[in-house]
Amino acid sequence: MSPETHAQLASFIWSICNLLRGPYKRNEYRKVILPLTVLKRFDSVLAPTKAKALAAFETVKDKSENIVKATLCNVTGVEFYNISKLDFARLLDDPNNIALNLNSYISAFSPNVREIMERFKFGEQVAQMQAKNLLYEVIKSFNTIDLSLQRVDNMQMGYVFEELIRIGAEQANEEAGEHFTPREVIKLMVNLLLTDEGDLTTSHIVKTIYDPACGTGGMLSTAESHIRALNQEASPHLFGQDWNDESYAVCKADMLIKGENADNIRMGDIFTEDRFPHDTFDYMLANPPFGVSWKQQEKAIGKEHESRGYEGRFGAGLPRINDGALLFLQHMLSKMRRPEQGGSRIGIVFNGSPLFTGDAGSGESEIRRWIIENDWLEAVVALPDQLFYNTGIFTYIWVLTNRKMPHRKGKIQLLDARSFFVKMRKSLGNKRNEIADGENGRPDQIAEIVRLYGAFRDGECSRIFANEDFGYAKITVERPLRLNFQASPERLARLEQERGFQALAGSAKKDPAARALEIQAGQARQQAIRDALGRLDPAKLYLDRKQFKKDLKAACAGMSPQLAQAELKPILAALGERDEAAAICMDAKGAPEPDSSLRDTESVPLKESIQDYFRREVLPHVPDAWIDESKTRIGYEIPLTRHFYKYTPPRPLAEIEAEIKTLEREIMAMLGEGAA
Incomplete structure (x- = not known):
């Protein structure tokens, strides 16, 4: 059977959809055509061994499913069977009960075929076609098709079925x-x-x-x-x-x-x-x-x-x-x-x-x-x-x-x-x-x-x-934190908005009396901090955090207890501002602290030395930068389109200008015609 013949047979089968017009939408035809093609093919393949299979079933019908399958598949010569006396031709002998008989015929197939029909939800289509008085005519049309092995071998039938799948998929193209x-x-x-x-x-x-x-x-x-x-x-x-x-x-x-x-x-x-x-x-x-x-x-x-x-x-x-x-x-x-x-x-x-x-x-x-x-x-x-x-x-x-x-x-x-x-x-x-x-x-x-x-x-x-x-190494480039500090009225006002400072006068206690006492103590602590900060010179601008903390400690000397780290943090946040002229802020180990707002990343090709790249691409622009090696990550991506990018130069300005002038003349001409 040639490809043209495959397509012709598939087209003939699909033409049965003409019977479905109205009750079925075009994208629903496959729900009927595909399962019925399967059934008709299996019906035709099993026809020559039908009588022998029924006789063999009588001898093993009380045996296990595995024995039934092995026995009947040995008779049919394929991996499926049917134990009903019905076939497509006999279904047409009883038009009044065709839906009942068709369902009975399907249920008599081997489990693998029954599962296929269940996954197709073909029972729903049988009920719908019967309700619309279509079922008899559709079965009658399928019965005219010869899908026997003598007419269409397995490979040829595969081509036909795949053509039906393609047609059905294209007609349901939205899904x-x-x-x-x-x-x-x-x-x-x-x-x-x-x-x-x-x-x-x-x-x-x-x-x-x-x-x-x-x-x-x-x-x-x-x-x-x-x-x-x-x-x-x-x-x-x-x-x-x-x-x-x-x-x-x-x-x-x-x-x-x-x-x-x-x-x-x-x-x-x-x-x-x-x-x-x-x-x-x-x-x-x-x-x-x-x-x-x-x-x-x-x-x-x-x-x-x-x-x-x-x-x-x-x-x-x-x-x-x-x-x-x-x-x-x-x-x-x-x-x-x-x-x-x-x-x-x-x-x-x-x-x-x-x-x-x-x-x-x-x-x-x-x-x-x-x-x-x-x-x-x-x-x-x-x-x-x-x-x-x-x-x-x-x-x-x-x-x-x-x-x-x-x-x-x-x-x-x-x-x-x-x-x-x-x-x-x-x-x-x-x-x-x-x-x-x-x-x-x-x-x-x-x-x-x-x-x-x-x-x-x-x-x-x-x-x-x-x-x-x-591949590339993604490096994190850090720059040092540089802050100035000042106890000016504007910065002291910012302290009131710091959550850490506000939390001092809060309480999680449920007992009202205990809660009130804790809030009162917190408010007193807030005032003690305000008083201590008030002893700093409001006009003095500190360009070194270490010196500011030293003077702050002296201003808080009379406080009891001493200023805690949780209290120091909102003070530094409120009174400090970034300043490129300020000294670098150092941590407890004497290392520069990174400024998160200046943090940047660079992607270094795996084939290149990270240090060579850093010295060439970063340090000339930010000499005080360093790499936080603990944050280095290896990544891979495939930027395919970048490797095939073709640069298209912009059109010459003279060409664009000439085109604009031409359009202007055309517009003016059209406006003149409209006025006339």
Whole structure:
């Protein structure tokens, strides 16, 4: 069956949607078409063994479910069965009870098919179609379609079903981006991931492919097709997990339809319920949701991070709560095979945030640092904007592996493919661009991007960097605190607003009498401090804190008890002001105290000496500065767009002036015509 025939059959099946118009919105058609296509396919596949399966069931119906499954699947030759005497044709014999009989027929399937129908919530659609008098005609139309193995083999049926998935996703484009990655993006990812994989042509090679956010299974299917195109004898095994009911149902149905092991598609949230806790994989692909909060899973993720560290999945760090993208990547990295076992390759789609969000020492930066210092990041490809259905933003493919080729070790390749697109004739939601794949006479932009990736050379759209180029040391530059002091009326008035001074006349006691006594004593203490400060010369300006404190101590000599540190602090805050001409304030150890208002930070490339940078870039401007080495943090970021920035000079002033004068003449002419 040719691709054109696949599309024709899918189009014919989708044409049944004409019966649904009115009661169903266009974006709801898939809720009927996809599950009924699954049922009709399974009905057609089981037809030749129907009688034998029913007879075999009579011999094991009192046995355990495992024995029933093993016996009946042995008869049917596939991983599912049905023990009802009904089929699509017999459903039409009783129009008055078609809804009841259809539900009974579905409930007679093996548990794996029943689960798919439950996740589709197909019972709700049966009830709705019956209520609108549509069910009989829809079943009748599906019964005219021949989906037997003799007419459509498993691979061909997979193509047909995936075409239906695509049509349904495009017609529901306002939500498609949550579950559907554009075909050309998947094709590009798979080509980047599998290029130069020489062992794929080995006879009967077995490869495992995993997608932790598998959605409807597009990435898994495309990877499988690519491998089989290279080697018909290859054996790709597909694994996936998703927690959206409908997407999971579609993906699992697709696997069953194609004769794959559908039990390898599992339901659940990977962050709280990893359904492949002990598995590793050869290849991994994912398009996790962009900018999705992980607040709901925070407790489980935090517990694993704290208790298991690098023995778990999230040892490198936790990103900010409103974007869990890097959690997906850490999860995938935890499932890499060891290099001595062949290693793994990973492709993942991100928005721009994971490239640079997070300062040095933050969760995001620490995750990037862990990845880059382990030499796992191989390439980042910047894609055009307006590629996805639910967002117009720029996106990026990260390629990672723990078995880099020798010439790539210690290197990271950045590819700028933002200009590799063609405009779509008709937009789908936010999707207005697509990367051409050479079909229908268009350029093969996917092949060109893959060629640039494989060439691994510097050029207009490709840059090669050392891992260390993306690292930096964030240093904290301190400058000394310089204060003058004066007991002037204006500064003494500020003392009354200092919280530490106000707190002296406060009380936390609940007993009214005790509270009143404590407040009274505090007020007396406040007055004693005022009196002591009044003995200082209000006109004298101190340029040395040490001398001021000495005179202050003398002024407070008569106080009992002596001035406490908690009382001294608000006095110094109220009577002191920053003054570049003042002496440096020293701490108890004789070291300069830093002025927090003058504190600054500098990012020093890892390849450069911090001291050399400091002497060259900082000291010439602020000679009294120093580095607080206790605050130095190592950070990593990937400023991809900066490396491909092209300066565009402003237009000449004469050209702009001439254009303005032309516009002025046109406006005056228009005003003259209006007046006439």
